[in-house]
Amino acid sequence: xxxxxxxxxxxxxxxxxxxxxxxxxxxxxxxxxxxxxxxxxxxxxxxxxxxxxxxxxxxxxxxxxxxxxxxxxxxxxxxxxxxxxxxxxxxxxxxxxxxxxxxxxxxxxxxxxxxxxxxxxxxxxxxxxxxxxxxxxxxxxxxxxxxxxxxxxxxxxxxxxxxxxxxxxxxxxxxxxxxxxxxxxxxxxxxxxxxxxxxxxxxxxxxxxxxxxxxxxxxxxxxxxxx
Amino acid sequence: xxxxxxxxxxxxxxxxxxxxxxxxxxxxxxxxxxxxxxxxxxxxxxxxxxxxxxxxxxxxxxxxxxxxxxxxxxxxxxxxxxxxxxxxxxxxxxxxxxxxxxxxxxxxxxxxxxxxxxxxxxxxxxxxxxxxxxxxxxxxxxxxxxxxxxxxxxxxxxxxxxxxxxxxxxxxxxxxxxxxxxxxxxxxxxxxxxxxxxxxxxxxxxxxxxxxxxxxxxxxxxxxx
Amino acid sequence: xxxxxxxxxxxxxxxxxxxxxxxxxxxxxxxxxxxxxxxxxxxxxxxxxxxxxxxxxxxxxxxxxxxxxxxxxxxxxxxxxxxxxxxxxxxxxxxxxxxxxxxxxxxxxxxxxxxxxxxxxxxxxxxxxxxxxxxxxxxxxxxxxxxxxxxxxxxxxxxxxxxxxxxxxxxxxxxxxxxxxxxxxxxxxxxxxxxxxxxxxxxxxxxxxxxxxxxxxxxxxxxxxxxxxxxxxxxxxxxxxxxxxxxxxxxxxxxxxxxxxxxxx
Numbered sequence: 001x002x003x004x005x006x007x008x009x010x011x012x013x014x015x016x017x018x019x020x021x022x023x024x025x026x027x028x029x030x031x032x033x034x035x036x037x038x039x040x041x042x043x044x045x046x047x048x049x050x051x052x053x054x055x056x057x058x059x060x061x062x063x064x065x066x067x068x069x070x071x072x073x074x075x076x077x078x079x080x081x082x083x084x085x086x087x088x089x090x091x092x093x094x095x096x097x098x099x100x101x102x103x104x105x106x107x108x109x110x111x112x113x114x115x116x117x118x119x120x121x122x123x124x125x126x127x128x129x130x131x132x133x134x135x136x137x138x139x140x141x142x143x144x145x146x147x148x149x150x151x152x153x154x155x156x157x158x159x160x161x162x163x164x165x166x167x168x169x170x171x172x173x174x175x176x177x178x179x180x181x182x183x184x185x186x187x188x189x190x191x192x193x194x195x196x197x198x199x200x201x202x203x204x205x206x207x208x209x210x211x212x213x214x215x216x217x218x219x220x221x222x223x224x225x226x227x
Numbered sequence: 228x229x230x231x232x233x234x235x236x237x238x239x240x241x242x243x244x245x246x247x248x249x250x251x252x253x254x255x256x257x258x259x260x261x262x263x264x265x266x267x268x269x270x271x272x273x274x275x276x277x278x279x280x281x282x283x284x285x286x287x288x289x290x291x292x293x294x295x296x297x298x299x300x301x302x303x304x305x306x307x308x309x310x311x312x313x314x315x316x317x318x319x320x321x322x323x324x325x326x327x328x329x330x331x332x333x334x335x336x337x338x339x340x341x342x343x344x345x346x347x348x349x350x351x352x353x354x355x356x357x358x359x360x361x362x363x364x365x366x367x368x369x370x371x372x373x374x375x376x377x378x379x380x381x382x383x384x385x386x387x388x389x390x391x392x393x394x395x396x397x398x399x400x401x402x403x404x405x406x407x408x409x410x411x412x413x414x415x416x417x418x419x420x421x422x423x424x425x426x427x428x429x430x431x432x433x434x435x436x437x438x439x440x441x442x443x444x445x446x447x448x449x450x451x452x
Numbered sequence: 453x454x455x456x457x458x459x460x461x462x463x464x465x466x467x468x469x470x471x472x473x474x475x476x477x478x479x480x481x482x483x484x485x486x487x488x489x490x491x492x493x494x495x496x497x498x499x500x501x502x503x504x505x506x507x508x509x510x511x512x513x514x515x516x517x518x519x520x521x522x523x524x525x526x527x528x529x530x531x532x533x534x535x536x537x538x539x540x541x542x543x544x545x546x547x548x549x550x551x552x553x554x555x556x557x558x559x560x561x562x563x564x565x566x567x568x569x570x571x572x573x574x575x576x577x578x579x580x581x582x583x584x585x586x587x588x589x590x591x592x593x594x595x596x597x598x599x600x601x602x603x604x605x606x607x608x609x610x611x612x613x614x615x616x617x618x619x620x621x622x623x624x625x626x627x628x629x630x631x632x633x634x635x636x637x638x639x640x641x642x643x644x645x646x647x648x649x650x651x652x653x654x655x656x657x658x659x660x661x662x663x664x665x666x667x668x669x670x671x672x673x674x675x676x677x678x679x680x681x682x683x684x685x686x687x688x689x690x691x692x693x694x695x696x697x698x699x700x701x702x703x704x705x706x707x708x709x710x711x712x713x714x715x716x717x
Contacts, residue, residue: 062436062439066431067393067435068393068396068407069393069396070396071396071410071424071428072428074410074424075424075428078414078420078424079420079421081420082419082420082421117565119561119563120565122528122561122565123559123561123565123566123567123624125550125554126526126528126558127554127558127579127628127631128554128555129551129578129582137578138567142567142569145569160302161301162301163302163304164301164397164400167400174301174307187307187310187311188311188315191304191311194304195300195304199296199299199300201299202299203299219571223611223613227568227569
């Protein structure tokens with residue numbers, strides 16, 4: 001079996017690929033913080049909130065985690081179109097990603113909160129701190145530090161998930177590849193190249209996020225040991 | 228059963244169409260799991276290979292490289308690569324096979340990682356005890372380590388099955404007729420996205436949720452043991 | 453005065469005075485307090501007073517209820533019967549503001565429970581800043597002061613994991629002191645320490661006692677109890693078995709206490 005690999009398309013369509021990379025990274029960046037905030041609020045609501053809040057959170061988390069992202073994106077995007085709500089494909093993609101990553105983050109953060117020894121919560125409340133102060137000042141910082149690797153993995157997975165957004169015409173790298181292969185008929189090479197680009201982006205994102213850990217966790221920065 | 232679709236504004240035919248897609252989702256999931264196991268188990272063994280010279284080093288690094296690579300590529304892209312790859316090879320394959328190969332390659336990387344962790348979770352003392360019983364390395368592994376690793380592996384493997392079922396939805400990009408694809412087709416025909424995709428979501432949920440619960444139960448049972 | 457030999461105690465060595473002078477203010481008053489965990493009765497009616505400036509030590513075997521009694525004082529455990537008054541608050545009545553109580557009642561735990569993600573100084577400053585709303589420089593000064601009192605002024609910027617058990621426990625004491633409580637509880641604070649580290653902690657507690665801090669201790673360190681206790685309470689099976697000055701250890705009135713002391717526990 002012989003096949004003439006032809007990567008010449010890179011010259012002509014290089015800029016399009018770059019654009020795809022930036023859009024992918026942009027979509028990811030726009031979704032990480034809101035997703036993390038949503039997930040953390042859900043975890044706290046589930047563990048320490050009133051019963052009704054706990055129930056809603058569980059329903060939300062289980063519904064998202066047991067259905068595919070593709071269906072969620074289609075539901076949102078085509079649903080909004082039918083309701084005549086005009087938001088662009090990019091914002092729709094970001095909203096879907098935030099809702100999706102929020103549910104996974106909620107589970108990760110919940111596990112993090114549950115690993116904090118009860119003795120600390122006891123000591124903190126015996127120092128006359130309010131419930132809110134204990135949750136956010138004592139439990140939250142430790143929970144985040146403990147589950148940080150799991151969070152990083154989740155956000156990298158989310159970046160990879162942006163790949164499906166071209167299905168709702170949100171431009172990103174995979175969508176760019178589709179356009180290029182339609183013009184060049186070099187599908188195999190094109191997708192091989194973007195596979196490689198994704199690998200590099202995933203590794204890069206992981207490095208950046210782990211770098212943020214050093215900034216965010218002074219104890220880790222000084223001592224280098226895990227919590 | 229097709230009556231269920233009616234209140235939601237779908238005809239029985241449309242509902243059946245979606246159910247057929249669901250059937251293929253299950254087929255692809257099975258394909259992905261069986262294939263992923265066949266490739267993933269050797270990967271796990273290679274990654275967990277004990278220290279012993281160049282051969283095992285190569286095995287560990289090679290398997291490690293495969294896992295790191297695949298875990299950095301989105302599944303839709305893997306689907307495209309396989310799809311275009313097999314057609315270059317001159318093969319005329321149905322989308323199911325292309326999707327199946329992609330699912331295999333993808334799930335093998337994750338299953339391999341999970342199982343490697345389970346093998347390495349078996350305490351050192353077990354390896355030593357087996358050695359003291361004068362068993363050969365292969366016997367040690369098969370009779371002492373593997374059974375214990377498998378017990379630990381049940382919850383995360385069942386949990387990953389859920390991932391496999393959900394991720395078959397990415398095969399929509401190469402036009403494989405699965406539940407997501409069929410839902411999209413019906414939506415294009417009826418313009419009733421809330422109904423159509425809610426039904427599709429419910430079907431996925433009915434398949435995945437029991438497995439999620441089972442996985443959590445297994446894990447709780449194991450922590451108690 | 454000695455305790456009655458029927459085992460049910462009550463002898464209080466101090467004669468009752470009609471108008472108690474200010475130093476004899478009652479900080480904690482247990483009146484026939486009961487506490488059960490589910491169906492298990494842990495406190496079966498204990499009656500004990502703690503006066504200002506006194507060091508009260510609770511001793512007894514495991515399961516005698518001494519830790520539970522201690523934890524009732526700052527509301528960590530709720531009582532099921534009897535009356536408990538702490539610093540003027542009636543804990544037997546519903547609606548007690550525990551946060552308010554805990555600004556007056558500090559506690560040091562067996563497992564220190566320091567916050568690992570904060571430095572020693574931050575651990576000590578946290579409550580004064582968040583609860584008493586002290587400014588940063590004021591809080592720092594306060595932290596310096598209390599850390600100096602426990603002998604750890606030079607460890608202010610260290611993290612708990614860098615310290616020995618004894619040092620961590622002293623930080624825990626400093627953390628409680630920073631809130632300027634009227635009463636401090638010590639729950640077996642040396643039980644988790646290696647023997648060579650208990651001395652430094654006991655010395656700090658001794659210093660606090662000499663300075664007039666009102667304290668209630670639960671401890672297994674009998675030697676220390678004898679040297680520092682103004683009031684010694686021997687608990688057995690959820691009741692106050694014997695109560696008096698440190699002399700009751702030298703001359704136990706009941707066979708149970710005799711056996712307890714004899715075992716060198």
